[in-house]
Amino acid sequence: MKAAIYNGVKKIDFVELPMPQCDDNGIVVKNICASICGSDVTAYNYGGEAVMIYPGFEFGHEMVSRVVKVGKNVEGIKEGDRVFPVPQFAKNDYTRAATIGGFSEYVEIPQCKLNQSVYIVPDEIEDELASIIEPFTVGANAAMRLNIEAGKKAIVFGAGAIGLTAAVTLKYKGCDVVVVDMLEDRLKVAETLGMMTCNLATEDFAAKCTQLLGGAYGFAGPAIDCDYYIDAAGKQSVLDSFIGFGKGMAKISLVGVPHQPLQFNAVPLIYTGMQIIGPAGADDEVIRTVIEILASHKFPMQNIITHTFSQDQIVEALEQASKTQEAMKVVIKYE
Helix, strand or coil: CEEEEECCCCCEEEEECCCCCCCCCCEEEEEEEEECCHHHHHHHHHCCHHHCCCCCEECECEEEEEEEEECCCCCCCCCCCEEEECHHHHCCCHHHCCECCCCECEEEECCCCECCCEEECCCCCCHHHHCCHHHHHHHHHHHHCCCCCCCCEEEEECCCHHHHHHHHHHHHCCCEEEEEECCHHHHHHHHHCCCEEEECCCCCHHHHHHHHHCEEEECCEEEECCCEEEECCCCHHHHHHHHHHCECCCEEEECCCCCCCCCCCCHHHHHHCCEEECCCCCCHHHHHHHHHHHHHCCCCHHHHEEEEEEHHHHHHHHHHHCCCCCCCEEEEECC
């Protein structure tokens, strides 16, 4: 089979490997589509150790696959099923979460358990959309850890794939949502998904969000009437905006990974009940919610897929995914 091997910065080798096999407790899948994660781009451009992508490994972990072989002890899965392999459990090794073989033709999933190692993908979800289930679970998890209630208001910083999937989850759960970014093209995509927007390059954050969501009072005085915040940008300025303009009991979920340690004044949190949440990993409820949202077709999620490539164009695909002002989700198609 053909496989892409990560061998360091700007070093991707396209090689032939033996066809994977499985024992009675595993399955083998053939990849249909795989999308490129920000961690893949980081590894390609800067090195992969910090994102658990190591030299010599097959890599890629955002994919939809078709089952081609099933061990006799595996229950609930049959040949021909389309499945979403869950990165943390596909290899039964958390350190392999980013290197399960999304950019290879075939993948072995040992000790396979339905609704843990893999989830069945319903027919209502097209192949390309199914390849974004994994990043969608990241955004959805960041939103759902806020314990969303319908009728509440939310602000999402960052109109990339994670920010937009978080925004869609909030919208699906009944919230009014403002997406904040500095790139107009990304904000236009947010608008196609039914979001209000604020462009930090041309608009004042507090004034625009107060106009859209209403005003309230916080620790330092006037605040934005917003219950939930999502930081999908990983910026100090986002946390500053939350603490500076957040109302009492507002909550922020930090899903964007900052490049420098964040600093903040804890006093407003102590006096107002504001909360900072680290979302951790997606659970069964989150994965099922994402599949439900995609199958509903209530949002044109295909709008976040900007480019498609074939497997042998993996280097070109990584280069394109590195151009963040042009690309959002870049997908590798096998079938």
